Amino acid sequence: MADPAAARTSGRMTVPLAAFAAGAVVAVLLGVFGRVHDPTLSGTTDLGFRTVIEMKVVLTTVIGVLAVLQLLSALWLYGRLGGRPPSWLGTAHRVSGALALLLVVFVGYSCLWALGLEVGTLHTGEAVPLRAVVHGVLGCAVFGGVVVKLVAVRARRAPGWFLPVAGGLLLTLLLVVVLTSAGWYLAARGWPSHGGW
16 A cells, blocks of 8 residues: 655655756756857847946856845745844845846846857867856856746745745755856956946
8 A cells, every 4th residue: 555645745846856957958958959059249238338238247156146135035034044034025136136147148148149058178278267167057057947946936836945945956956157247347357337328
């Protein structure tokens, strides 16, 4: 006779497993697109910055700040920081998360469309730096992490660990992508100049 507790556990694991599978498919498809797409600046915008790269550095820095605010507000909402959170914090958490997602999509589009997924050597014969490879691969993984996080937020029958794990995964991916792009740029070149914005 089948164990009812085991059946409930396996049923509850269906949501996380399906979410991780869907996230992996999204990440792989974006990676494949990034490899086969012919990179071009046509179809991108610089939002008034001197270059698309400078625009991405500024927006990626904002994404990093929003990601840290997401972590802090989530910890406060779940009672991990002590004290009672203000009534507006839940709304602020959702709004800042939506803004971060919008910026991630905008910057990710700019990266994949303008640069593609660079690995191996460039058309000039120059080797792609490891930092750029890690950034590109994990940048694609961020979108898989977004899928997993969105499923975790909406799932009613998922195990209790699923939402914090999905959020932690997305936060980690975002921070590594921010550090391997805007973090590297700021350390090497400083803050972008005011060329037109």
